[in-house]
Amino acid sequence: MISARQPDSSDLLQWYDRHQRVLPWRARLGEIPDPYRVWLSEIMLQQTTVVAVKPYFEKFVTRFPDVFALADAPSEEVMQAWAGLGYYSRARNLHACAKQVAYEFGGVFPDNEAELLKLPGIGPYTAGAITSIAFNKPAVAVDGNVERVMTRLFALTDPLPGVKGQVREKALSLLPEGRSGDFAQALMDLGATICSPKKPACSICPWMELCLGRRQGIAETLPVKAPKQVRPTRLGAIFVIERKDGAILVETRPPSGLLGGMAAFPSSQWAEDYDLSKAMLDAPMELRWKRLMGEVKHVFTHFQLLLTVYVGRAALDAEAPEGMRWVPRKHIDDEALPSVMRKVLSHAISQI
DNA sequence: AAATCGTGGGA
């Protein structure tokens, strides 16, 4: 049995020098990375595609050019700017982290993983990403791309998340001297463009000859993942109330949990066994309701939601119930409404 | 340590 030479980072870095993607948050050749932009982009990119992040990143750096601007912004403005991007705890932690960096660290981000890990919203991946990309200090950023590339390159067949330790060891073993940032970004570019989840383009991969996964014909089956859970369906009733002047009744959801801190229309609880025939009991005020045709369907990570929409018209002098407020129609788009609520609103408007 | 936490796009 003749063993092939071990993979090393030089093949990857040469490939990266020619094929790296141009991204809004990425320093161009010769530019010095801005830790604020690196941090912001890494938080946004958690479980989120590059395409989805781009417009949000541009919006944020325009509205909040540095960590002080973000720290000093009202939380409502931050949540509003984040609305639609999902995983809203990221926005709350982002704001908390900005305040901490601005007011406790004088606006300077820590340059090592241990200190970064103490900050809200920064976990093992993001700490490694900031350390390597923003400061070019030795660290690896193990994300989904790196898991895929390493399990294939070394034919690691143990399932995730258990195999993560081996993935990290392998990535560390390849870490080049002096180019930690490029190495991290090169692995992500490789995973995003060549070592893709389905139909990897092995023929143009810089590691083609050395890749044990490809040699064994199992590359596309890696990484092995635990079987996914079934997604239950929850039901609920939601109430879109329009005052006679067009204002709409809105509440702010509790600071933590699903859609925490985001704006919403008053609704019942969302449960698998919700009894729609008793929806009126969950209405925020007594009105003459019209139940709209159809339902609003929305898919969350761990359940699917079917919302039945009720619309009602309130008097000009109707007071907003405790914890709720009237939002003038022309300002409704300025609210921190998550996608599911915008879906409800357009469903209601189309039938009013 | 298993659950929780969004969204939109592509196969």
Next chain:
DNA sequence: TTCCCAAGATT
């Protein structure tokens, strides 16, 4: 339609 999943963190 349905399924998959994308630069994970938190509890």
